[in-house]
Amino acid sequence: MIRERVFTAADVSGRSAVEDSADVVIIGSGCAGATAARVLSECGLDVIVVEEGPWVKPAERQHDTWGSFRRSWRDCGFQVAEGRSLLPVIQGRCVGGSTAVNGAIVHRMPEKVLHHWKSEFGIDGMITMDALERIYARLDDELGVGAGPDAVLGRNNELMRKGCDAVGITSNVIRRNVRDCEGSAHCLQGCPNARKQSMDVTYLPRAVAAGARLYADARADRLVVERGRAAAVTGMFVDDENGRVRTGFTMRARRAVIVAASAIQTPLLLQASGVGRISGMVGQRLQMHPGASMIGVYDEPVGIWSGISQGYETTHWWDERMKMESVGVPFEVGAARLPGYGRELMRRIAGFGHISQWGVQIRSTALGSVRRGWSGRTVIKWSWSPEDIARLKIGLRRLAEIAFAAGAKAVYPGIHGMPEEVTGLDAFAKLDVLPDDPRLFHGIASHMFGTAIMGRDPRTSVVGLDARVHDVNGLFVADSSIYPTNMGVNPAHTICAVSWLIAERIAGA
Amino acid sequence: MKLLALEMRWLLAIADAILPSDAHERLPDGASAAPMAEFFDDVLVRSPLRPMLGLRAAIWAITLSPPLVIRSSRFFGGLSPEERVRHLATLGASEIYLLRELPVLIKTLALMGYGAMPDVQRAVGVEPAVSQPPVWARSEHAP
Ligand SMILES: Cc1cc2nc3c(=O)[nH]c(=O)nc-3n(C[C@H](O)[C@H](O)[C@H](O)COP(=O)(O)OP(=O)(O)OC[C@H]3O[C@@H](n4cnc5c(N)ncnc54)[C@H](O)[C@@H]3O)c2cc1C
Ligand code: SF4
Numbered sequence: 001m002i003r004e005r006v007f008t009a010a011d012v013s014g015r016s017a018v019e020d021s022a023d024v025v026i027i028g029s030g031c032a033g034a035t036a037a038r039v040l041s042e043c044g045l046d047v048i049v050v051e052e053g054p055w056v057k058p059a060e061r062q063h064d065t066w067g068s069f070r071r072s073w074r075d076c077g078f079q080v081a082e083g084r085s086l087l088p089v090i091q092g093r094c095v096g097g098s099t100a101v102n103g104a105i106v107h108r109m110p111e112k113v114l115h116h117w118k119s120e121f122g123i124d125g126m127i128t129m130d131a132l133e134r135i136y137a138r139l140d141d142e143l144g145v146g147a148g149p150d151a152v153l154g155r156n157n158e159l160m161r162k163g164c165d166a167v168g169i170t171s172n173v174i175r176r177n178v179r180d181c182e183g184s185a186h187c188l189q190g191c192p193n194a195r196k197q198s199m200d201v202t203y204l205p206r207a208v209a210a211g212a213r214l215y216a217d218a219r220a221d222r223l224v225v226e227r228g229r230a231a232a233v234t235g236m237f238v239d240d241e242n243g244r245v246r247t248g249f250t251m252r253a254r255r256a257v258i259v260a261a262s263a264i265q266t267p268l269l270l271q272a273s274g275v276g277r278i279s280g281m282v283g284q285r286l287q288m289h290p291g292a293s294m295i296g297v298y299d300e301p302v303g304i305w306s307g308i309s310q311g312y313e314t315t316h317w318w319d320e321r322m323k324m325e326s327v328g329v330p331f332e333v334g335a336a337r338l339p340g341y342g343r344e345l346m347r348r349i350a351g352f353g354h355i356s357q358w359g360v361q362i363r364s365t366a367l368g369s370v371r372r373g374w375s376g377r378t379v380i381k382w383s384w385s386p387e388d389i390a391r392l393k394i395g396l397r398r399l400a401e402i403a404f405a406a407g408a409k410a411v412y413p414g415i416h417g418m419p420e421e422v423t424g425l426d427a428f429a430k431l432d433v434l435p436d437d438p439r440l441f442h443g444i445a446s447h448m449f450g451t452a453i454m455g456r457d458p459r460t461s462v463v464g465l466d467a468r469v470h471d472v473n474g475l476f477v478a479d480s481s482i483y484p485t486n487m488g489v490n491p492a493h494t495i496c497a498v499s500w501l502i503a504e505r506i507a508g509a
Numbered sequence: 510m511k512l513l514a515l516e517m518r519w520l521l522a523i524a525d526a527i528l529p530s531d532a533h534e535r536l537p538d539g540a541s542a543a544p545m546a547e548f549f550d551d552v553l554v555r556s557p558l559r560p561m562l563g564l565r566a567a568i569w570a571i572t573l574s575p576p577l578v579i580r581s582s583r584f585f586g587g588l589s590p591e592e593r594v595r596h597l598a599t600l601g602a603s604e605i606y607l608l609r610e611l612p613v614l615i616k617t618l619a620l621m622g623y624g625a626m627p628d629v630q631r632a633v634g635v636e637p638a639v640s641q642p643p644v645w646a647r648s649e650h651a652p
Contacts, residue, residue, distance in 0.1 A: 062643065062644065063625075063639045063643070064621075064625035064639065064643035065621055065625065066548070066551070066552065066621045066622065066625060066643065066645065067625075067643050067644055067645070069621075070551070070552075070555045075556070075557045075560075076552075076555055076556045076557070078556055078557055078559075078560040080560075085606065086610070301634075303634075303636060305635045305636065306636060330624075331624050331630060331633065331635050332620055332621045332622075332623070332624025332625050333620075333621065333624075335620045335624050336616055336617040336620040336621070340598070341526065341527050341594050341597040341598050341601065341612065341616065342526060342527065342529055342532065342590070342591075342593070342594030342597070342598075343529065343532040343533070343594070344594075345527065345528065345616075346528065346529065346532035346533045346536050346539070347532070347533055349528075349533075349536060349624075349633060350533045350535045350536050350632075350633060352633050352634075352635075353633060353634045353635075375558075377557065377559060416602075416609065439606040442613075
């Protein structure tokens with residue numbers, strides 16, 4: 001990235017205030033923000049990107065998970081949704097957003113979902129299948145999308161393939177946005193060799209090369225509206241290492257402000273700025289793809305620490321609102337999922353080289369909300385619906401079936417009320433008598449949607465069909481906040497595509 | 510946030526019970542051989558207040574609850590290694606959700622520190638193991 005156009009808190013230290021102006025100011029540098037920056041700057045517009053998190057260069061990526069959490073993850077990985085159970089809601093918070101720490105799994109918008117958006121929510125015009133396909137083709141090319149090579153797939157993924165084949169279900173090697181993957185299974189700590197085509201090594205450098213300015217450590221606090229138009233963004237530079245405020249900033253926008261801070265932080269910014277209020281929908285309708293994992297134990301060595309982090313999947317039961325994928329996490333995270341304490345835990349840790357881990361993510365039906373709490377913390381309210389839990393049970397049982405079919409001698413279900421270690425599928429009959437209670441499971445969510453939804457009617461939606469906030473000219477939302485529902489598949493590629501379409505509109509406006 | 514010296518001692522005792530030394534021939538060193546105090550210090554300083562208050566509550570609850578949970582006359586520090594594990598396992602299997610999450614929180618954190626040490630990774634066979642200790646475990650790093 002051209003260093004002269006990237007500014008961090010250290011660069012502005014000692015200045016009383018930072019002021020800059022551009023045609024378009026973009027808040028957030030993840031999928032949505034970086035893609036918009038790439039499109040707009042290459043259309044010849046002057047662009048500023050403000051990013052709350054630090055600029056962590058690939059060479060600075062930490063191999064240990066805590067090292068990654070403390071620099072690159074929101075709330076050091078401790079963000080949770082509060083409901084009947086506590087559900088970790090994980091996000092990146094660094095230049096490149098969640099793409100810096102994600103699994104790089106690529107999926108396209110399922111046609112059925114887009115059809116539902118059109119019939120139920122009247123979404124048409126800009127976001128059509130044809131328009132998305134046009135952009136997906138560009139994204140695939142520019143972000144190196146392809147199925148992971150067999151040579152680096154790794155045994156965790158191979159076993160999932162073996163199990164799916166044995167059970168007789170459709171499954172596939174995952175398409176990912178990675179070039180020359182080395183199979184180091186470090187995707188979630190950030191790819192140390194920049195093989196993953198995350199936004200910090202692709203669209204942000206492109207945008208900066210085309211003239212965009214990127215401000216890191218720069219937290220946007222307010223949108224300034226003048227005469228009904230988004231005029232500026234104000235905020236603070238905060239030193240990442242010690243949390244100290246360095247200086248304030250004002251970024252003025254001549255044409256547009258694009259909020260691309262994710263489906264959790266975007267509504268907070270809109271709420272704090274008092275915009276998008278007409279419908280009362282800002283921060284409402286939070287939807288997710290929560291999931292949980294199943295561990296298989298084998299006689300043969302697996303070595304989950306090498307191979308592609310997330311290289312294999314089955315969408316066989318997609319119509320039943322579930323999708324399964326391999327989850328290769330670092331040793332120090334995976335080991336915490338092993339049951340027991342003391343000697344028994346140490347025995348299992350010593351055998352860590354013989355386990356597989358795969359997850360099921362549910363296309364949840366639950367709706368939640370996001371707001372800022374009195375102490376400034378983010379309050380996410382969300383609970384699994386009983387149908388979600390019923391599906392999760394089925395999904396976990398199916399994962400156990402695949403593991404046994406792949407040769408597992410045991411599985412660790414990780415479900416309260418079931419034995420810690422199970423050696424046959426029969427034991428899962430117990431699941432049928434357990435209540436549909438989320439507190440029995442250890443879930444996690446990383447795909448969020450719906451907190452500033454799109455629609456024609458300002459009384460029931462926050463942004464219009466062009467993604468402009470109904471009550472403010474020149475203010476757009478480009479991330480998955482605007483999606484009326486979740487998608488059932490990994491959303492990053494679609495978030496890029498939709499943001500691209502929005503940026504094209506703004507450039508042509 | 511920072512823990513009181515007493516709280517840190519309790520936390521290290523819990524981590525040691527979760528990850529004991531000499532429990533498996535391939536893993537002779539448990540948490541007590543790793544720089545866990547440095548790790549927890551760094552976690553406490555960097556992380557948001559609320560989860561760290563949760564950690565603090567977990568430390569107190571686990572330390573003081575053996576009389577209620579396993580009907581022992583002693584607190585955690587006075588228990589034998591076997592009793593400590595029984596206490597953690599009983600809490601972890603509690604029918605009360607928040608109680609069973611207490612040892613899970615400390616176990617998850619402890620493993621994140623312990624499991625990042627090169628010696629531990631090599632012992633487990635992680636390939637390639639990290640070549641040097643993480644930043645928080647190096648002597649020049651002060652949180
Ligand atoms: C561990 C993990 C694994 C995942 N794996 C996959 C996968 O394999 N495939 C897939 O499709 N999806 C995956 N996802 C989800 C996917 O990465 C996200 O859905 C996607 O990145 C969201 O894009 P976004 O632009 O909306 O938000 P983000 O990518 O999260 O970016 C938002 C950015 O805005 C910044 N920001 C927030 N508030 C402010 C503010 N006030 N001021 C300035 N900046 C702000 C944030 O710091 C962040 O950097 C994963 C997510 C995680 C966390
Ligand atoms: S598996 Fe390793 S090399 Fe491949 S993208 Fe992930 S971190 Fe990079």
